[in-house]
Amino acid sequence: MTGVQKTKGARIAAARVGIGGPVxxxxxxxxxxxxxxxxxxxxxxxxxxxxxxxxxxxxxIRRSGLIDPARVSAVEAGACPHTxxxxxxxxxxxxxxxxxxRFPGVELILLESGGDNLASTFSRDLTDFWMFVIDVAGGDDxxxxxxxxxxxxxxxxxxxxxxxxHVGVDLARMHEQALAVRSNRPVLLTxxxxxEGIDAxxxxxxxDVLFRA
Amino acid sequence: xxxxxxxxxxxADAGLHDRLHHVEHHGGIEFLFVPPEEAGRKRFRRxxxxxxxxxxxxxxxxxxxxxxxxxxxxxxxxxxRFGQQALWRLRPINATAALKLGWHAGNLHWRVRxxxxxxxxxxxxxxxxxxxxxxxLLAEGDIVDLADV
Numbered sequence: 001m002t003g004v005q006k007t008k009g010a011r012i013a014a015a016r017v018g019i020g021g022p023v024x025x026x027x028x029x030x031x032x033x034x035x036x037x038x039x040x041x042x043x044x045x046x047x048x049x050x051x052x053x054x055x056x057x058x059x060x061i062r063r064s065g066l067i068d069p070a071r072v073s074a075v076e077a078g079a080c081p082h083t084x085x086x087x088x089x090x091x092x093x094x095x096x097x098x099x100x101x102r103f104p105g106v107e108l109i110l111l112e113s114g115g116d117n118l119a120s121t122f123s124r125d126l127t128d129f130w131m132f133v134i135d136v137a138g139g140d141d142x143x144x145x146x147x148x149x150x151x152x153x154x155x156x157x158x159x160x161x162x163x164x165x166h167v168g169v170d171l172a173r174m175h176e177q178a179l180a181v182r183s184n185r186p187v188l189l190t191x192x193x194x195x196e197g198i199d200a201x202x203x204x205x206x207x208d209v210l211f212r213a
Numbered sequence: 214x215x216x217x218x219x220x221x222x223x224x225a226d227a228g229l230h231d232r233l234h235h236v237e238h239h240g241g242i243e244f245l246f247v248p249p250e251e252a253g254r255k256r257f258r259r260x261x262x263x264x265x266x267x268x269x270x271x272x273x274x275x276x277x278x279x280x281x282x283x284x285x286x287x288x289x290x291x292x293x294r295f296g297q298q299a300l301w302r303l304r305p306i307n308a309t310a311a312l313k314l315g316w317h318a319g320n321l322h323w324r325v326r327x328x329x330x331x332x333x334x335x336x337x338x339x340x341x342x343x344x345x346x347x348x349x350l351l352a353e354g355d356i357v358d359l360a361d362v
Contacts, residue, residue, distance in 0.1 A: 208258050
């Protein structure tokens, strides 16, 4: 190709993928499943976790042995988690910039939000793509409530699918209603405890964010 | 997939006029339509009007604009086209109503612009979803709905 293109010789910034969702929906469990799956596909990775006033999730991931602990940064919101992923995401932007400075080859940074409510969304200034994690035990009416997190995310993940029969949830109907409220934009089902559905999430990140396929 | 990084120019750049004219003459202009609510993205994948699968990324300090040139070679160019941003223009009848409207718009995290006495809402979803949130203000006559949508 002979076209004018900035790509030649340019260092392209790491892609930034947000993971939000209610408390206990399985965001950290999803991160713990994504890390080995992404590393296994040769993706140079780093992680940022957000907590209210601790570094609990970051410490959990650092201790997991899944990733070099130096590649895990913690942001303490000190307030509602959405304030640092939407209204003023500078703490997270700086954390991501700092990871890119320390690890110049990093291709992908996962940013896990603190647990929040259904109105939680990510700023486009912070993330290139974001997913919202809900779980069947939270109730099959969650998609019908049409929270901005459920509606606007690039990918809705319905986690803990294995619990559906135990909490009286018709999983197929919940999936169908989630697709309906999202006008058929992507909805994937996972059981992070057993690693089910993770390949589909990774595949979407590879295709739509990392442009590998 | 055509991998594109960064904005290489603008369709109105005088220095690119002759080259773009040549490409246009050979029918090589492709438009990449981006909805206004998606314009803030720094990385996305979309197809042009001719079906070219484009994987686009921008530097963190770059902003996509209407008319941005993402690719240019001797017989082909890819130019960004924004759809028109849907707006909802509201005029509060007095300062009290303005405070109420501003309070709601802030709490609902709406994207807004200020235009004199009007608050202009930049819609990211169906207008009915927005209208429902302040239905009481509209019903009470506190807000004049100038209904651009």
